[in-house]
Amino acid sequence: MKLRLATLALCAVATTAATSTAFAQQGPKPEDQIRYRQSIMNVMGRQFGMLAGMAKGDVPYNKDAAVKAAGLVDTLSTLPGPLFGPGLDKGAPTKASEKVWSEPEKFKAAYEKMQAEVKKLPAAAGDLATLKAAAGEVGKTCKGCHDDYREKEFRN
Amino acid sequence: MKLRLATLALCAVATTAATSTAFAQQGPKPEDQIRYRQSIMNVMGRQFGMLAGMAKGDVPYNKDAAVKAAGLVDTLSTLPGPLFGPGLDKGAPTKASEKVWSEPEKFKAAYEKMQAEVKKLPAAAGDLATLKAAAGEVGKTCKGCHDDYREKEFRN
Numbered sequence: 001m002k003l004r005l006a007t008l009a010l011c012a013v014a015t016t017a018a019t020s021t022a023f024a025q026q027g028p029k030p031e032d033q034i035r036y037r038q039s040i041m042n043v044m045g046r047q048f049g050m051l052a053g054m055a056k057g058d059v060p061y062n063k064d065a066a067v068k069a070a071g072l073v074d075t076l077s078t079l080p081g082p083l084f085g086p087g088l089d090k091g092a093p094t095k096a097s098e099k100v101w102s103e104p105e106k107f108k109a110a111y112e113k114m115q116a117e118v119k120k121l122p123a124a125a126g127d128l129a130t131l132k133a134a135a136g137e138v139g140k141t142c143k144g145c146h147d148d149y150r151e152k153e154f155r156n
Numbered sequence: 157m158k159l160r161l162a163t164l165a166l167c168a169v170a171t172t173a174a175t176s177t178a179f180a181q182q183g184p185k186p187e188d189q190i191r192y193r194q195s196i197m198n199v200m201g202r203q204f205g206m207l208a209g210m211a212k213g214d215v216p217y218n219k220d221a222a223v224k225a226a227g228l229v230d231t232l233s234t235l236p237g238p239l240f241g242p243g244l245d246k247g248a249p250t251k252a253s254e255k256v257w258s259e260p261e262k263f264k265a266a267y268e269k270m271q272a273e274v275k276k277l278p279a280a281a282g283d284l285a286t287l288k289a290a291a292g293e294v295g296k297t298c299k300g301c302h303d304d305y306r307e308k309e310f311r312n
Contacts, residue, residue: 036202039195043232046192072231075224076199 030091037083038094044076048138051125055135061128070125073138077118081111093154100149107149114141186247193239194250200232204294207281211291217284226281229294233274237267249310256305263305270297 028036047069053059054066089101100107117138124134184192203225209215210222245257256263273294280290 036198039198039202042192042195043199043235046195068231072228075228075231079199 030088033083033088034092034094037080037088037096040076040080040083044073045142047076048073048135048142051121051131051135052139054128055132061131063126066125066131067122070121070131074118074122077115084111090156093156095151095154097149097151098155107145110141110145110148114138114145117141186244189239189244190248190250193236193244193252196232196236196239200229201298203229203232204291204298207277207287207291208295210284211288217287219282222281222287223278226277226287230274230278233271240267246312249312251307251310253305253307254311263301266297266301266304270294270301273297 050059050069051066051073054061084096084100084107086101089096089098117134117140120134121131121138124130206215206225207222207229210217240252240256240263242257245252245254273290273296276290277287277294280286
């Protein structure tokens with residue numbers, strides 16, 4: 001158990017705000033961080049996909065499921081920022097464009113635009129009409145950022 | 157936008173409780189479901205890893221970060237169940253043991269044991285002493301299930 005906790009702790013550290021320098025130096029390899037980034041984006045995409053499906057009428061609207069998914073997307077959206085940081089442009093196959101690292105300020109602005117819209121999702125998800133409006137705006141920010149900063153194929 | 161929403165909706169459908177049969181038939185491929193399962197487990201593991209690190213004293217305890225991570229682990233723990241369902245034992249490299257599918261009742265019991273402990277995390281995370289106790293119990297259920305149902309290497 002102790003060893004397991006220690007291992008898990010090491011894995012978690014590099015993306016923790018409270019990271020100490022000593023731990024950051026022992027932090028996970030870029031390939032693990034890239035995988036973590038991809039995992040977060042995948043879960044966000046799937047959960048938002050359900051909301052978008054409800055908004056479009058392809059998935060039956062369910063208030064509880066919508067509110068849960070919206071909260072999850074909101075929380076997850078706060079995680080990947082540092083995982084697009086220096087040194088994480090390579091180390092594993094990734095669709096993240098090199099432009100993320102060559103124009104970080106522009107990428108940050110696009111990322112924050114997404115977060116601003118996602119923040120509105122939980123309050124909007126309790127009603128189909130407000131969900132439709134909010135999901136549409138979130139979807140635009142997903143698409144905008146993916147158009148500019150996500151490659152069609154894996155690179156590296 | 158419309159096409160994007162439709163695509164996202166299709167991706168989300170097979171794990172949605174509200175799934176209609178028609179949609180399930182058009183649902184994501186096993187490889188995408190397996191990837192989704194792995195993504196969820198990865199994010200859960202990383203977030204719980206941070207909590208375990210705090211419990212062990214390897215990561216400085218931060219109440220807000222702990223409560224946020226605990227809530228996220230709790231919500232994420234409700235998602236992978238159906239992704240260990242029939243037909244998702246192969247289709248992509250996976251560490252999930254074939255025993256998940258050959259002894260589903262036993263696996264379900266182990267899974268529910270994890271969920272029962274994880275449910276206690278959010279309330280426990282607001283204080284380091286209670287977090288330590290709760291994280292220890294969660295960690296045991298992670299380890300128990302991984303020992304029995306997770307291979308060391310990818311199969312398939």
